[in-house]
Amino acid sequence: MNDLYLIYKNMTRKPLRLFLTCFAIFIAFLIFSAVTTLKSALDSGVDLAADDRLVVVNSINFTQPLPIAYYQKVAAIEGVKEVTHLNWFGGFYQDAKNQIITMAVEPESYLRVYNEVVVIPEQKSAWLQTRQGILIGRKLAETQGWKIGDKIPLSSNIFSHKDGGHSWEFVVSGIFDGVDENYDTRYAVFHYKYFMETQTFGGDWIGWMTLVTQDPSINQQVADVIDATFANSQAETDTSTEKAFNKAFIEQIGNIGLIIFGVVFMAFFTILIVVGNTMALAVRERTGEIAVLKTLGFSAPRVFGMVLVESLLVALIGGFLGLAMGWLIIEGAKSSMAQFLPNLAMGGDIVAQAVLYMILLGLVTGLVPAYNALRLNIITAFNRS
Amino acid sequence: MTSLFAQIGTVAMMNIRSLPRRLWMSLAMVLASAVVVAILLAFLAMAKGFESTMNSAGSDRVAVMMREGSAAEINSVITREQVNLIEESPGIARDTEGAPLVSPELYVIVDGLKKSSATKANIPLRGINTTGMAMRGNMQLVEGRMFTAGTNELIVGTGVLREFDGFALGEEVRFGKNVWTVVGVFTTGGNVFESELWADVKVIQSHYDRGSSYQTIRAQLETPGDISGLEKTIELEPRLNLEVQTESAYFAAQGKQLEYMAIFGRVISAIMALGALAGALNTMYTSVADRAKEIATLRTLGFSNLSAFCGTMIEALVLSAAGGLLGSAAAFLFFDGLSASTLGGSFTQVVFSFEMSPDLFAQGAQLALLIGFTSGFFPAWRAARLPVIVAFRAAT
Numbered sequence: 001m002n003d004l005y006l007i008y009k010n011m012t013r014k015p016l017r018l019f020l021t022c023f024a025i026f027i028a029f030l031i032f033s034a035v036t037t038l039k040s041a042l043d044s045g046v047d048l049a050a051d052d053r054l055v056v057v058n059s060i061n062f063t064q065p066l067p068i069a070y071y072q073k074v075a076a077i078e079g080v081k082e083v084t085h086l087n088w089f090g091g092f093y094q095d096a097k098n099q100i101i102t103m104a105v106e107p108e109s110y111l112r113v114y115n116e117v118v119v120i121p122e123q124k125s126a127w128l129q130t131r132q133g134i135l136i137g138r139k140l141a142e143t144q145g146w147k148i149g150d151k152i153p154l155s156s157n158i159f160s161h162k163d164g165g166h167s168w169e170f171v172v173s174g175i176f177d178g179v180d181e182n183y184d185t186r187y188a189v190f191h192y193k194y195f196m197e198t199q200t201f202g203g204d205w206i207g208w209m210t211l212v213t214q215d216p217s218i219n220q221q222v223a224d225v226i227d228a229t230f231a232n233s234q235a236e237t238d239t240s241t242e243k244a245f246n247k248a249f250i251e252q253i254g255n256i257g258l259i260i261f262g263v264v265f266m267a268f269f270t271i272l273i274v275v276g277n278t279m280a281l282a283v284r285e286r287t288g289e290i291a292v293l294k295t296l297g298f299s300a301p302r303v304f305g306m307v308l309v310e311s312l313l314v315a316l317i318g319g320f321l322g323l324a325m326g327w328l329i330i331e332g333a334k335s336s337m338a339q340f341l342p343n344l345a346m347g348g349d350i351v352a353q354a355v356l357y358m359i360l361l362g363l364v365t366g367l368v369p370a371y372n373a374l375r376l377n378i379i380t381a382f383n384r385s
Numbered sequence: 386m387t388s389l390f391a392q393i394g395t396v397a398m399m400n401i402r403s404l405p406r407r408l409w410m411s412l413a414m415v416l417a418s419a420v421v422v423a424i425l426l427a428f429l430a431m432a433k434g435f436e437s438t439m440n441s442a443g444s445d446r447v448a449v450m451m452r453e454g455s456a457a458e459i460n461s462v463i464t465r466e467q468v469n470l471i472e473e474s475p476g477i478a479r480d481t482e483g484a485p486l487v488s489p490e491l492y493v494i495v496d497g498l499k500k501s502s503a504t505k506a507n508i509p510l511r512g513i514n515t516t517g518m519a520m521r522g523n524m525q526l527v528e529g530r531m532f533t534a535g536t537n538e539l540i541v542g543t544g545v546l547r548e549f550d551g552f553a554l555g556e557e558v559r560f561g562k563n564v565w566t567v568v569g570v571f572t573t574g575g576n577v578f579e580s581e582l583w584a585d586v587k588v589i590q591s592h593y594d595r596g597s598s599y600q601t602i603r604a605q606l607e608t609p610g611d612i613s614g615l616e617k618t619i620e621l622e623p624r625l626n627l628e629v630q631t632e633s634a635y636f637a638a639q640g641k642q643l644e645y646m647a648i649f650g651r652v653i654s655a656i657m658a659l660g661a662l663a664g665a666l667n668t669m670y671t672s673v674a675d676r677a678k679e680i681a682t683l684r685t686l687g688f689s690n691l692s693a694f695c696g697t698m699i700e701a702l703v704l705s706a707a708g709g710l711l712g713s714a715a716a717f718l719f720f721d722g723l724s725a726s727t728l729g730g731s732f733t734q735v736v737f738s739f740e741m742s743p744d745l746f747a748q749g750a751q752l753a754l755l756i757g758f759t760s761g762f763f764p765a766w767r768a769a770r771l772p773v774i775v776a777f778r779a780a781t
Contacts, residue, residue: 016670020663027660031653060561061494061507063459063732064593096456158460160626166454201462236561251504252734254727256431256646263427267657270420274413274664281410281671 003302007310010286018314021278025318025361026325028271033326033354035264037346042257043250044182044343052216053113054223055245056209059236062245063088065205066235071106073229074209079222083211084109087195090158091188093144100140101187102154103207104195107135113210116179123148123174131194133173137185141175148172154188160200168198182343210242272357275318276365279311283369290373291381304374311366312359319358323351392688396696399679400672401703407668407675411704414668417661418708418756419715421654422749426716426741428650429748431725432643434740439640439729442576443633445609446478447520450602450619450627457639457731458492458601459509463627465489465597470625471604476614478605486605488517491589494733495560495582497549499726506726508545509733510560512586512599520603521573529554529569534585540569542579544736548726552582563592577636580726580736603632639730658756665760669701673764673771680768681776694769701761702754709753716749717741 011018056074058064071085084106091102107128111117119127119135127133134154136146146152150172160166170190178185196204213222223239230237240248293303327346334344404411450471451461471477472485479485491512496505514534518524532538541552551558558565565584573579590597606612612629619625673680680693721741729735 017667020667024660024663024667027656027663031656031660035653058561059496061496063494063507064561090460096454155454157455157457158462160452160462232562234562248504248506251499251502252506252728254499254501254506254725254734256643256725256727259431259723259725260428260646260649263424264653267420267424270416271657271660271664274417274661277409277413278664278667 003306003309007306007313010306011310011313014282017278017282021275021282021314022318022321024271024275024278025315025358026322028268028275029319029322029354029358030326030329031264031322032268032357033323033346033350034329035261036350036353037326037330037344039257039261040347040350041344052212052219053242054211054213054219054226054239055242056211056226056237056239057245058208059227059238062208064235065207066209066237068204068206070230070235070237071206071209074211074226077222077225077229079213079215079218079225081212081214082109082112083209084113085192085206085209086110086189087192087207088158089154089190089195090156091154092157093152093154096155096157100144100154102134103187103189104192105189106192107189110189113212116183117176118179119174119176127173130171130173131191132169132171134170134188134190135174135176136172136188138175138177139184140186140188141172143186146172146175148175159195161198162200163198168195272361276361279314279365280369283307283311283366283373287372287376287381290376291378294376294378300374303376304370307370307373308363308366311369312362315358315362315365319354319361323354389689389691392692393695393699396683396688396692397699400676400696400700403676403679404700404704407672410668410671414665414701414704414760415708415711417664418705418753419712421658421661421756422709422712422753423716424657425650425654425752426713426745426749427720427739428653429647429745430716430720430739430741432647432650433742433745434725434737435643435646435727435735436640437740438575438577438735438737439636439642440576440633441574442578443631443636444520444522445631445633446522446606447632448604448606448612448615448629449632449635450604450615450629451600453626453628455628458490459494459731459733461492461600463489463599463602465599467625467627468599468602470622471602471615471618471627474604474615474618476607476611476618478607486516486520488514488520488603489586489599490517490601490603491586491593491595492600492731493589493593497545497734498551499734500548500550501726506549507728507733508549508582509580509731510539510582510584510589512589513583514586517586517603518583520605521578523574523576524571524578525573526569526571529567532568532584535588536585537563537565537588538568539565539582539584540571541567542581542583542736543570543572544579544724544726545582546570547724548734548736575738577639577729577735577737580729580734602627606631642730643727654752658752662756662760665701665705665756666763668704669697669760669764670767672700673697673768676768677771677776680771681773684773684776690769693771694765697765697768698758698761701765702757705753705757705760706750708756709750712753713746713749 058066074080075083087104089102089104091100092098093100127135152170152172153167154170155167161168213219219241226239227237290303330344330346337344452463455461468489472487477485493510494507495510497508499506532540545552552567554567554570556567558567610631612631615629619627619629720739723739726734726736
């Protein structure tokens with residue numbers, strides 16, 4: 001009869017209690033893994049933004065426009081390698097709920113600044129030469145079922161076409177991929193000129209500019225020069241790195257996310273405390289038996305180890321089942337959530353964190369009873385029972 | 386019959402008096418149901434707070450008009466000509482001199498520094514006139530004075546003041562090259578308008594290069610809720626490519642935005658309730674095992690099965706109800722009135738407070754009792770069915 005067999009026997013002596021305890025741990029880790037994955041997916045938009053790109057927006061707010069003349073002025077500033085300008089189109093396809101991220105851009109410089117956008121050369125030149133051409137991201141094209149050469153009408157919830165209505169006709173002239181898997185290609189870009197010539201407000205204004213500098217180390221310098229150039233002018237600018245810009249945007253969704261995750265983590269730990277209490281009780285009940293084991297000649301450290309291994313096992317069984325279930329749910333939800341959360345995946349760090357908590361749970365709940373077992377005086381124990 | 390009730394009462398009291406013997410397990414059950422209830426209430430209070438911030442802003446007496454398809458105020462554009470046409474429409478209330486109660490408004494976004502994250506966030510700067518202000522029935526200045534028309538003065542909502550830095554009374558605020566002075570603080574009874582800055586619409590038109598254009602038209606209705614007059618005008622006049630709805634309908638739709646939080650909260654707390662249930666069942670089975678000898682004694686003395694069943698059941702319900710109370714109290718303490726802000730449908734920050742309403746407490750209590758009932762039932766069944774002999778043997 002080896003120790004493991006004894007541990008197994010002890011664990012399964014009250015199968016219902018073992019099941020209930022494991023189940024509670026299972027639930028705790030299921031929630032932990034699913035919610036942590038969700039949180040990291042929400043945060044991942046920030047991590048993917050390039051650190052060496054700068055964004056120039058109107059200092060009042062990024063929804064306020066800038067004069068087109070700024071584009072040439074910024075291009076002329078020393079240290080600026082490539083710059084492009086973009087306008088938010090507010091696009092949707094057929095139904096106002098089916099929003100399509102669409103931007104009017106200066107085509108050639110756009111492809112130079114966003115070098116993670118990959119288009120095959122024929123499609124690239126086709127797009128550059130077609131005034132009504134639109135460049136569609138692979139994932140977007142797949143979800144909408146668009147192919148090269150398709151004529152698609154996109155509507156805007158902001159702008160009006162000068163011929164009436166809010167709908168623009170585009171020709172799909174290219175489909176682009178991201179340079180790697182994680183690049184989110186669910187958007188479309190089209191010609192700024194076509195946009196300006198056909199919308200009712202007219203005017204020569206742009207939404208914002210994105211640029212790359214000669215070297216990331218001079219980013220701060222270049223940003224300062226740009227903002228100084230336009231200080232006290234008609235439209236002052238605010239230049240920041242794309243990463244900082246995206247981060248600020250996500251911060252706008254605000255502390256509600258923080259509050260929610262705080263609440264869920266509190267709950268996670270409370271469930272662990274509740275479960276830990278039951279596990280500790282299971283050992284306390286057996287004081288008499290431990291005394292018997294010791295009488296039979298089991299050494300104190302050996303009893304200590306057995307008690308500890310038992311609680312660790314319970315924590316790991318429940319925990320890993322919960323983790324596995326969480327993974328299954330995330331995998332199942334992946335395709336339907338892809339539209340909102342493209343980076344939904346349980347990372348190794350989340351798994352590592354969960355395993356750490358399982359071990360901690362096993363140790364904390366096992367340690368005190370195990371220590372008591374270690375110190376147990378056989379005579380007192382027998383007297384007590 | 387009376388003796389049965391007396392029996393149940395006796396057994397229940399015995400169970401409850403013996404609780405200190407099982408202190409830790411009992412506390413665990415209380416804690417487990419408290420957490421589940423607190424979680425549910427936290428999510429519901431968030432969704433509720435956001436919804437009532439939106440809903441209470443909308444009035445049935447006011448119609449909102451935007452360019453068709455624009456969905457939110459920020460996207461819309463309206464010309465002076467369209468405003469003139471609307472002013473002639475039937476169905477609009479008029480003041481004593483016969484002037485139409487119509488408020489053309491501008492809605493531009495400016496940056497403010499959010500206190501919680503120290504990052505910039507979108508705040509709406511609304512261009513408005515006195516007619517428009519009168520349409521917000523509950524608008525009141527709590528500090529300072531009204532802005533003077535034609536100047537760079539603005540008044541700030543209390544929500545903005547609460548969540549953002551730099552808008553205190555008397556402070557100068559710089560948006561781009563324009564410097565504004567905060568001359569007043571207003572409240573609108575806790576609704577979404579408090580998340581806004583208000584200034585003279587003409588001044589904003591000129592500073593933001595809007596010519597004579599506006600973004601939305603609000604009109605006081607002759608008959609509350611009746612927009613048919615306006616609908617007809619819009620239908621007959623091709624120059625009016627507008628959508629009209631009552632203000633309450635507009636904000637009710639926007640208030641649904643955080644509904645997913647309530648759904649998320651229900652799902653999370655339902656899953657978590659299963660975990661808590663497992664813990665509670667453990668507690669109750671331990672309780673039955675602990676009292677096996679008592680139960681057997683009582684049954685020998687002639688107490689009925691039912692009294693054993695009910696005694697355990699009542700113990701479970703008392704514990705879970707205590708948990709429910711604890712959870713509700715914690716949720717109330719931590720979350721009720723908690724100020725938060727998020728990006729609303731108009732692409733600007735909506736400042737709102739978590740709201741713990743009585744119906745939420747009722748939902749929390751339901752959940753706690755459900756946990757109590759389920760976790761009590763099976764152990765109580767065991768207590769009632771346990772053969773007396775076995776119970777005595779198990780206890781010794």
